[in-house]
Amino acid sequence: MKKLNYYLTIGFLGLVLLSTVGLYLPQYRGAEQTLFLEIHKDGQLHQKIPLSTAANQEIKVTDEMGHYNLIEIKAGQARVKQADCPNQVCVNAGWLSKPNQITFCAPNKLKIKLTGQGNNLDATSY
Amino acid sequence: MKTKRILLIALFISLAAILSIVERSIIIPQAHPGVKLGLANVITLLSIIMLGYKDAFLVVLLRCVLATLIGGNPVSFLFSITGGLFSTLVMVLLWRTFNQHISIVNISIIGAICHNLGQLFVASWLAHELLLYSLLPILMISAVITGYAVGVVTKRVYKSLQARQVKVYS
Structure with a gap:
């Protein structure tokens, strides 16, 4: 019992180490694949766009209440450029360019997500 | 005696509400969105130590309501x-179980x-998206860093309150 704080500190250091590994691990996965941009609104798929071939464009998603998110596609990357939500978490998330990257706007219930097709790790390891 | 206790609870609630409002305007450069300092946790910890668990829950509940009313939204x-x-x-369970053996910094x-973890659970539930748990590593690292800072501040404040003979009412 006396060494509780000692063990806890070691536990926290281990957690940080594990998280650092977890932070850099996904970046080594599947660099070359066709990326799709999925826009979900209110939990349903709103639009799916092949990102690598899409032209530079801006998509505005507006709901019945008049709240909007402006999504920008440029050079194979996507981001939320503008939103009228109070906390701006989705805007601050910046550019998404890798598969399985995601950003979520809770007030407007809008979610954008990059998905890869085909060449996953399981397929290439053979 | 009772008036002093009520005064302390009121003071803690207002301090915690102000801290969580002030915190919104503190932007940490280059930090991941969603990473916050958690300054209001100083007051939560102090009220667990000084007021006991019932009033600690009261302080947290009213702090959230007040901060939302002054400048927040339902989400x-x-x-x-x-x-x-x-x-x-x-934190209450830890404090009550290991009263003498666990340090304030570790509890923080x-x-x-x-x-x-709680916030990530709400986010993934709202978004219907398990992929959101990929934010877990960055949130854990930031939690250890901010938790340490908040814990050190709490320890200092508690020591200083003890030196000024502010009584513990738990």
């Missing part, structure tokens, strides 16, 4: 109340980790 209320109550529950770090 931010949902995030702060889930994270706040979950982390308070864990565990509280910060639980706060982030």
